[in-house]
Amino acid sequence: MTFFNFIVYVVIGVSAVLSYFVLANWAHDYLVGKFSKKNLQDSIFRPWIFMAPALIILLVYLIYPVSETIRLSFFDNYGREFTGVSNYVWALNDSDFRQSILNNFLWLIVVPTTCTFLGLTIATLADRVWWGVFAKTLIFMPMAISFVGASVIWKFVYEYRGAGNDQIGILNAIIVYFGGHPHAWIAIPFWNNFFLMVIMIWIQTGLAMVIFSAALRAIPEETLEAARIDGASEVRIFFYIIIPFLSETIVVIWTTITILVLKVFDIVLAMTNGQWGTEVLANLMFDWMFRGGGDSGRGSTIALFIMLGVIPIMIWNLRRFKMEQER
Amino acid sequence: MKHLSFGKFLAHFFLLIIVFIWVIPTFGLLISSLRDKDQVALTGWWTALKHNEFNEIVRTEKSTVQFEENGVFVITGNLLKNSSSKSVINFGITSKNPKAFKAPSKVTMKNGSTFYLQKDGSYRWTSDKAFKHKKGKRIFLTVNTPPSLTLENYKEVLVFRGLGQSFINSLTVAVPSTIIPLIIGAFAAYALSWMNFYGRDLIFATIVCLLVVPLQMSLIPILTVYNQIGSFFGVSAKSYVGIWLAHTGFGLPLKIFLLRNFIKSLPHEMFEAARVDGASHYQIFMKIILPLSIPAFASIGILQFLWVWNDLLVALVFLDKMPSEIVLTSRLREMLGEFSQNWEILTTSAFVSMIVPLFVFLSLQRYFIRGLVAGSVKG
Numbered sequence: 242m243t244f245f246n247f248i249v250y251v252v253i254g255v256s257a258v259l260s261y262f263v264l265a266n267w268a269h270d271y272l273v274g275k276f277s278k279k280n281l282q283d284s285i286f287r288p289w290i291f292m293a294p295a296l297i298i299l300l301v302y303l304i305y306p307v308s309e310t311i312r313l314s315f316f317d318n319y320g321r322e323f324t325g326v327s328n329y330v331w332a333l334n335d336s337d338f339r340q341s342i343l344n345n346f347l348w349l350i351v352v353p354t355t356c357t358f359l360g361l362t363i364a365t366l367a368d369r370v371w372w373g374v375f376a377k378t379l380i381f382m383p384m385a386i387s388f389v390g391a392s393v394i395w396k397f398v399y400e401y402r403g404a405g406n407d408q409i410g411i412l413n414a415i416i417v418y419f420g421g422h423p424h425a426w427i428a429i430p431f432w433n434n435f436f437l438m439v440i441m442i443w444i445q446t447g448l449a450m451v452i453f454s455a456a457l458r459a460i461p462e463e464t465l466e467a468a469r470i471d472g473a474s475e476v477r478i479f480f481y482i483i484i485p486f487l488s489e490t491i492v493v494i495w496t497t498i499t500i501l502v503l504k505v506f507d508i509v510l511a512m513t514n515g516q517w518g519t520e521v522l523a524n525l526m527f528d529w530m531f532r533g534g535g536d537s538g539r540g541s542t543i544a545l546f547i548m549l550g551v552i553p554i555m556i557w558n559l560r561r562f563k564m565e566q567e568r
Numbered sequence: 569m570k571h572l573s574f575g576k577f578l579a580h581f582f583l584l585i586i587v588f589i590w591v592i593p594t595f596g597l598l599i600s601s602l603r604d605k606d607q608v609a610l611t612g613w614w615t616a617l618k619h620n621e622f623n624e625i626v627r628t629e630k631s632t633v634q635f636e637e638n639g640v641f642v643i644t645g646n647l648l649k650n651s652s653s654k655s656v657i658n659f660g661i662t663s664k665n666p667k668a669f670k671a672p673s674k675v676t677m678k679n680g681s682t683f684y685l686q687k688d689g690s691y692r693w694t695s696d697k698a699f700k701h702k703k704g705k706r707i708f709l710t711v712n713t714p715p716s717l718t719l720e721n722y723k724e725v726l727v728f729r730g731l732g733q734s735f736i737n738s739l740t741v742a743v744p745s746t747i748i749p750l751i752i753g754a755f756a757a758y759a760l761s762w763m764n765f766y767g768r769d770l771i772f773a774t775i776v777c778l779l780v781v782p783l784q785m786s787l788i789p790i791l792t793v794y795n796q797i798g799s800f801f802g803v804s805a806k807s808y809v810g811i812w813l814a815h816t817g818f819g820l821p822l823k824i825f826l827l828r829n830f831i832k833s834l835p836h837e838m839f840e841a842a843r844v845d846g847a848s849h850y851q852i853f854m855k856i857i858l859p860l861s862i863p864a865f866a867s868i869g870i871l872q873f874l875w876v877w878n879d880l881l882v883a884l885v886f887l888d889k890m891p892s893e894i895v896l897t898s899r900l901r902e903m904l905g906e907f908s909q910n911w912e913i914l915t916t917s918a919f920v921s922m923i924v925p926l927f928v929f930l931s932l933q934r935y936f937i938r939g940l941v942a943g944s945v946k947g
Contacts, residue, residue, distance in 0.1 A: 247740045254744035254812055258751050266850040287849050288765035295756035295820060296771070301793075302786055302817025303778050309789035320792070359586075366583040369576065376583050378933065380590045384940070385929035386922050387878030389897045393904065393918035394593045397600065397911060409612050409911065411596060443590065451937050475575065504782050507880045511901055526784055527881070530791070537788050544784040551780045562776045566769070 258294070265290045307548075313541040320537045328542040338543070341520045345550075347434055348441070348505060348521065353498040355442050357491060360449025364457055365479070367450075377454065381447035388444070388507035395440045396512060401425040430518040437519060440508050445501065449494045456490040457483070496554050503550045522547050601916035602717040608912040617715045621657065623666065624711050627704030628691070634699045641695045647707060648689030655687045658710040666708030677705075721916040729913065730891050731920050734899040738877060738924075740808055741887070741895055745815035746873040750865055752816065753823030754831075758853050760824065761832040762839060772828070778821040787885050790814060794886065806888040814886050815879075819872050826942055830864040831857060867939030870932055874925055896921040 266287075273284050313320050314328055332338045363380060367373030383391060400410030404423055408414040413423040427433045460483065468478050506523035513519045515528070526543040529536050599613045611620050629645045636642070648654050658667040661675065661683070669675055672686045681695035685707075693699075726732040759765070760772050791805075798805030834857070842852045880897040887893045889902070900917050907913045929936055 244736055247736050247743075250740050250808060251743050251747075254809070255747050255751075258748050262751070262755060270848070270850070282843065282846065282848055284848075285765070288759045288763040288768075291755040291759035291763070291849070291853075292765075292771070294752045295824060298752065298813065298817045298820055299775070299778065302790060302814065303781060303821070304774075306786035306789035307781060310785050313788060363583070363586060366579045366586075369579040370583060373583075376587045379587050381933075381937075382594070382926070382929065383590070385874060385925040385936070386594075387880070387897050387900075387925070389880050389900050390878075390918045390922050393900065393914050394597050396904070397597060397915060398593050400911070407611055409608070409610075411592065411612065411614065414612050414614075443593070448940060452941055455941055500780055500782075504784065507897075507901075510880070511904055523782075523784055523881075526787075527884070530788060530885070537792070540788050544782070544788070547782045547784050551782060555777050555780050558776055558780065559773065562773065 261294065262290075265293075310541045310544055310548075313537050314545050316538050318534075318536040318538050324538065328538045331539065332542050332546070337515070337520050337525055340518060341522045341525045341543075342546070344434055344519065344521050345503065345505075348438060348502045349499060349550075351435070351438050352441050352445070352502045353495050355438075356445045356449045356498050357494055359442070359446045360494065361453050361487070361491075363446070363450045364453035365483075367454070368457060377450060381451060383444045384447040386444070388440075389511050391440050391444055392508050392511035395436075395443070396427070399426040399436060427513055427519075428517045433513065433517055433519055437508055437512055440512075441502065441505060445498050448497070452490060452494055453487065456487055460486050496557075500551055500554060503547055597915045597918055600911060601721055601919045602719070603721075603912065604716055604718060605721065605910070605912035607713070607716075608915070609909070616717070620713050620715075622711050622713055624709045626707055626709060628693060628707060630704055631699035631701050639696075641698050643693040643699060644691065646688070646690045647685070647709060648711065653714045653716065654689070655712045656685065656689055656709055657712050659685055660708040661705070663706075663708065667710055721912045722920070725913055725916045725920060729903070729917070730894075731896070731899060731917055733891055734894055734896045735920065737893060738895040738897075738921075741811055741815070741883065742873055742876040744808075744812045745819075745876045746869050748812060749816040749819045749823045749872060750869055753820055753827050753868075754858070754861065754865075755853070756824050757827035757831050758849070758857055760828050762852075763849060775821050775824055779825060781821075783818045783882070786814075786818065787881075791885055804888065806886060806893065808887075808893070811882060811886040814882055815872075815876050818882065819875065823868055823872065826868050826939075827861070827864060829942070830861065834860060863935070866932070867935045867942065870928060870936045871939040874928065874936070877925060 269284065269286055269290055273286065315323060315325060317324050363377070367377050370376070386394075398410055398412050400408075401413055401423055402408050402410075404417075408417055408423055412426065417423055426436045464482060465478060468482055473481070504523050505521055506527065509515060509519055509521050509524045510527070515521070515524050522543055526540050526547070529540040529543060596613045599616050600608050603613065603616055606622070607616070607620065610622065626647045628647070629643050631643070633645070634641050634643045648656065656671040658670055660666040660668040661677065662668070669685075672684070674682060674684045677683055679695070679697075681693060681697075681699075683691060683693050685691045689709075726735075760768060760775075794805040794810055797803075838856065839852065842856060847855070878897065880901060883895045883898045884901075887895065887898070889898065894902075900921050903914060903917055
């Protein structure tokens, strides 16, 4: 792959898609135009020409796979023989799987809470200082970085050298400077989960902060002004006016980060690959996809447990969508 | 009033601390990628701008280079290989006492010869008898090394570690995977907002459901299909076209959802006027909607581009690990195992993988934030 090949690939790929729409509509106009001009405006075929690629791709890449994954979870490792619920029985008795469920719960409790709390705190603080925009840019920056890149950054922060050596990881260096003992942070069972979560929090707090910033600006100035004239303290205003006003924003941020955390994969793979008790569902599933030639039954079963986590959010979304339609 | 200004002070103080904590890890990465590799391994990056002391063991020249001068045998040379920026602080001639002498000084060796070492590492070794040693004599040095920043690591990873190639591979994955779903999504979004057809609401409700389906649900079935197609036609199951379509599929629900919200918010009158003039939906889309949607395309496109560029899972599953296909994130992950102790390589590679996202972020921050906010409001 050279740079020239890259250009050729891009041009071919994009023009293939574009030419479908141009040619299909041209053919449509030509054929339908033969019969009537009126039909050209309200043709019953046109919507399907517009929708076809999207529908086909959604069908092939999402709808079919979802049903197929459900089916495969009841089959053996090659997806050939029906094995009933044996994959589920295996999962519930497997120590790695149990560990993953526990860890995913831990992530789900800690990460969205911390991100929401920090995001709101930073957005509020940044509104009060003249260099707030600059501060927000710096805190938001990790959002642009890949999870793997972020993992390298933090692995370097956590880097451990035996006691007595110069520490090159800043966390251990600080601890040694204050007279403590250096630790191999990502190998300490249970607590290492939190050191991995720090990476996710470091990335996602920026998102929470930006959304809160936008929402804070939407609070009517008169309401705040009126409260201040009535003598309410800033703390009271924060808890009795701002927080209620932001309740919907908080839910939005919470669900967005929850969906992300359910799928957490890159960080665990890059930092520990599930060792030292840090396994999570997405990494375990990836492992089973390829372990011993791949076990589609077990892999699918694990994927379904991730799916289980998003179903409440899906239903909630649908209800909101319905309410919007009726409005 | 006094109370308020104290609050203001606290706001400055806490925000400063938070920003500091947030920036330090990335800053450390950047500094480390610019340091000499020996220094990265031995000292913390925060010492990069300090002079550091390193212990080195070097050897003098062999006896073959000796020459006679006024009846004395002489060997001269430079223990620091003429590196002008370093200087010798202490030196020793036995491993027991490697810091015995302060440079510059004259030392008498066991065999009666005289060894004179200067701060810059140059030495003059004289003896009444001819030198006979075959290997050079070991000298223990404590060297003062000034801070030096270099781009050497970047050359190393881009040229010799295959990262330059991976960079192009990442582009080849990311650019079409951004444009294709935008085109397909825009047509679908238009149809869903301004056209009447049977099943429209059902389709849109399905798309709302698909928004949150984890892509893990799709991996195994699609991989199986790809393998079957591959073996049926006798081609590789892993290809660029395969990953473009996969990324298109996984990103499409959100693209359609966001574009529909945008297109629906455009003024209806403009659309009616064009209809009265006899324009077909295709003409309206191409001539009116498309130009108006450029800002929305920018926001949503940036979002998708960064998502694809930063993705690891889809690339691991649907692309090969050979040099012509491996993308940056995937290569970086390999390097974490391969060079787990070579932090100069890891930090530099990580930074290379971040250059494009950081550039996009800093130059198009406004569009990026707009896309993210719109994208998360979906819940």
